[in-house]
Amino acid sequence: MVSFILFLSGFVMPKVSQQQAKITRQRIIDCALEIILSSGIESLTFSNLAKKAEIGRSTINGHFSKKNDLLMALQPRLVSILDENLCFECADDFYSSWVHAIKSNQEFRQTIKTMEAFFDNDTGISGLMRRFPSPNEETEKAIYTAMGYAIVHLPKYT
Numbered sequence: 243m244v245s246f247i248l249f250l251s252g253f254v255m256p257k258v259s260q261q262q263a264k265i266t267r268q269r270i271i272d273c274a275l276e277i278i279l280s281s282g283i284e285s286l287t288f289s290n291l292a293k294k295a296e297i298g299r300s301t302i303n304g305h306f307s308k309k310n311d312l313l314m315a316l317q318p319r320l321v322s323i324l325d326e327n328l329c330f331e332c333a334d335d336f337y338s339s340w341v342h343a344i345k346s347n348q349e350f351r352q353t354i355k356t357m358e359a360f361f362d363n364d365t366g367i368s369g370l371m372r373r374f375p376s377p378n379e380e381t382e383k384a385i386y387t388a389m390g391y392a393i394v395h396l397p398k399y400t
Contacts, residue, residue, distance in 0.1 A: 263305075266301065266305065269297075270295055270297070271312070271316060271319070273295040274286055274291055276294065278352055280352075282355060282356075286309070291312075313356075314360075320356055323350060327350045328340060330375070333374075333384035334384070336370075336388065341388070344392060351396060366389075367382070367389075
């Protein structure tokens, strides 16, 4: 009713500035990442996100019409979590860092689980291979072994 009266009186509601929209979008991304890292991708719903970010669901929809759009915005942050925890100097160091990160870092474990939503196995493997200075058969073997380790051991941490 108030909006209608304001409309009739000629009052125009101010538009959100580009700066404020940028801040809101970043808050949505930050809160989505917090939800994923603390509770897993299954807990990332627009309702949970709206509560966490203290905004309306329609605001989230204004920035991300689908959950997949939001996940794509999160992808660089998730990749950086992988990069921070893994050593890509050689195959042995990669595998050791992978095992250590799974054992000791919940954010890493949640990131791996979340990345399944982005990549099929072949895409994920080729993405990891590209991070090595000189990828070879030993590198590929270490990646497959690390993925097997994750399949076997991740359920222990759920």
